[in-house]
Amino acid sequence: MKEERPGRRYMTAWLLALALLAPAPPAGAAKIYPSAGTTSAAFLKIGVGARPVAMAGAYTAVADDPYAVYWNPAGLAVPYGRAAVFTHNEYFEGLAQEYAGYLLPGEDIGFLKNSRFSDGAMGFGLNYFYTPRDLERRSGLNEADPLNPISPVEGKFRAYDLAFSAAYGFNYSRDLRLGAGLKFIRQSIDSDSGNTAALDLGALYDFHWLDRQFTAGFTVQNLGPGIKFNDKRFGLPLVFKAGLAHRVYENGLLVALDVSKPVDNYPSVALGLEQPLSGRLFLRTGYRYRQHGNELGAFSGFGAGLGFVYNQFSFDYAFSPFGDLGTAHRLSLAYRFKVQERPAARRPSEAVPAVERLEGARRVEYSVVRKPVKISPRGVDYSVEAVSAEAGLGRVAFKSRQRGGAEGPALEVLEGSLPQVLAVKLPAGYTQLSAWEFGGGFWGVTGELELLIRFREGAAAGKKAEFFYLTSSGWRKAASGGAACSEGGCSVAAKVPLSTHYVLAVKE
Numbered sequence: 001m002k003e004e005r006p007g008r009r010y011m012t013a014w015l016l017a018l019a020l021l022a023p024a025p026p027a028g029a030a031k032i033y034p035s036a037g038t039t040s041a042a043f044l045k046i047g048v049g050a051r052p053v054a055m056a057g058a059y060t061a062v063a064d065d066p067y068a069v070y071w072n073p074a075g076l077a078v079p080y081g082r083a084a085v086f087t088h089n090e091y092f093e094g095l096a097q098e099y100a101g102y103l104l105p106g107e108d109i110g111f112l113k114n115s116r117f118s119d120g121a122m123g124f125g126l127n128y129f130y131t132p133r134d135l136e137r138r139s140g141l142n143e144a145d146p147l148n149p150i151s152p153v154e155g156k157f158r159a160y161d162l163a164f165s166a167a168y169g170f171n172y173s174r175d176l177r178l179g180a181g182l183k184f185i186r187q188s189i190d191s192d193s194g195n196t197a198a199l200d201l202g203a204l205y206d207f208h209w210l211d212r213q214f215t216a217g218f219t220v221q222n223l224g225p226g227i228k229f230n231d232k233r234f235g236l237p238l239v240f241k242a243g244l245a246h247r248v249y250e251n252g253l254l255v256a257l258d259v260s261k262p263v264d265n266y267p268s269v270a271l272g273l274e275q276p277l278s279g280r281l282f283l284r285t286g287y288r289y290r291q292h293g294n295e296l297g298a299f300s301g302f303g304a305g306l307g308f309v310y311n312q313f314s315f316d317y318a319f320s321p322f323g324d325l326g327t328a329h330r331l332s333l334a335y336r337f338k339v340q341e342r343p344a345a346r347r348p349s350e351a352v353p354a355v356e357r358l359e360g361a362r363r364v365e366y367s368v369v370r371k372p373v374k375i376s377p378r379g380v381d382y383s384v385e386a387v388s389a390e391a392g393l394g395r396v397a398f399k400s401r402q403r404g405g406a407e408g409p410a411l412e413v414l415e416g417s418l419p420q421v422l423a424v425k426l427p428a429g430y431t432q433l434s435a436w437e438f439g440g441g442f443w444g445v446t447g448e449l450e451l452l453i454r455f456r457e458g459a460a461a462g463k464k465a466e467f468f469y470l471t472s473s474g475w476r477k478a479a480s481g482g483a484a485c486s487e488g489g490c491s492v493a494a495k496v497p498l499s500t501h502y503v504l505a506v507k508e
Helices: 008-021 050-054 073-077
Strands: 083-090 096-105 120-130 135-138 153-157 159-171 176-189 192-209 212-223 227-229 232-234 239-247 254-262 268-276 281-290 302-310 313-321 327-336 359-363 367-376 379-387 393-402 413-417 430-438 445-455 464-471 474-477 490-496 501-507
Touching: 050 281, 050 302, 050 313, 050 327, 073 120, 073 159, 073 176, 073 192, 073 212, 120 176, 159 192, 176 227, 192 227, 393 413, 430 445, 430 464, 445 464, 445 501, 464 490, 490 501
Parallel strands: none
Antiparallel strands: 083 096, 083 327, 096 120, 120 159, 135 153, 159 176, 176 192, 192 212, 212 239, 227 232, 239 254, 254 268, 268 281, 281 302, 302 313, 313 327, 359 413, 367 379, 379 393, 393 445, 413 430, 430 501, 445 490, 464 474, 464 501
């Protein structure tokens, strides 16, 4: 199957997006939220990972790596394999942040191995934010002295914030992923400290719109009782986020949109872009705008960076300006362990019970060609095309993402008739001509399947054939427009999501 090469469209879209993201000069002072600065653990607002930060934090619907522990725990359900990550953030004014994370597939966790939750992954994260050890300790006893109001230095100290997170994401259904994370938070300044716990919740949903695949994301972060200092409790920076992500071209430009509403600030919207320049190099940028203006100036919402993949390692860099305060630089390193490839999280066999098998089914033999088209931190993308001259389903083509170098088992397709329990669910007035059941070999499918269906018998002559695929809510018609049948049979081309059962039917 010939790979799509948009050529100049890549660069045109990239340059246009850069122009749209360029921040305008400030028109005036930004409006400050009435309760700004009233929450504790403000370091939880500081994004982790160079890739998400370079995209201005537009990552709620993109999260598909170990950093999903922070951004959206549902993203842990995306097959990634065992991995470790580390990020150093050289913040402004001498402040710094370290983040370390580890990802463990659910099937490697003993008590989850044989449960439905094994089809996911657990992630751990350690977020450490600190100041230099040069803060001066002063008693403040001289503040009322008009001649010498400055108290003498009584020593030096430092302050630090720490959060340890454990999260799990799993596939609730073929299109829906859910996740939750629990974090332990500690803040310390000199000899005073406070502790608390918080909960993160997230969801990711894949859907098709206008024949394109999108991912929607939602997350609630920092649900908890707050931290108590000196007999007074300060709430956590609770935030609600919703996002949308779409890859404009196959293996090309990724566009992500995020809307967030913190409890202690105005809503903000972020647009992030990621453009692969090759299978190993990635260019990223983004811009975040807060309602009533960015507090540190328009340019403070900007982010940019790049990424590079080499074998099992990936390196990422991002910078983000903070107006007069300076610029933050982040460096990230990720390492993916070599592990045996596991099936993709959303298996077609989960859509309907296994007992609903086709009647009079025969196994279809295909000539299969797999071509690697892209290497990325998320694995190897293959172009797969299967052709059979004898089967009614003459051609199956799709993109597949695999990890650990495995290409997956041979395709398993059965051709026959729907059992009664599925046939009666067809839309009123439709009669099946032929049906297909998909089994193994479709792991890691990304996007839609391209199918070519042929029905050679003339019994349906003069009628219109429609192609249907099975969903959790019943049969859904493919957006192919159908085809008129003649004495020579029917031929229908369709683009459909991955399912377990497909059927060609005519309306009586």
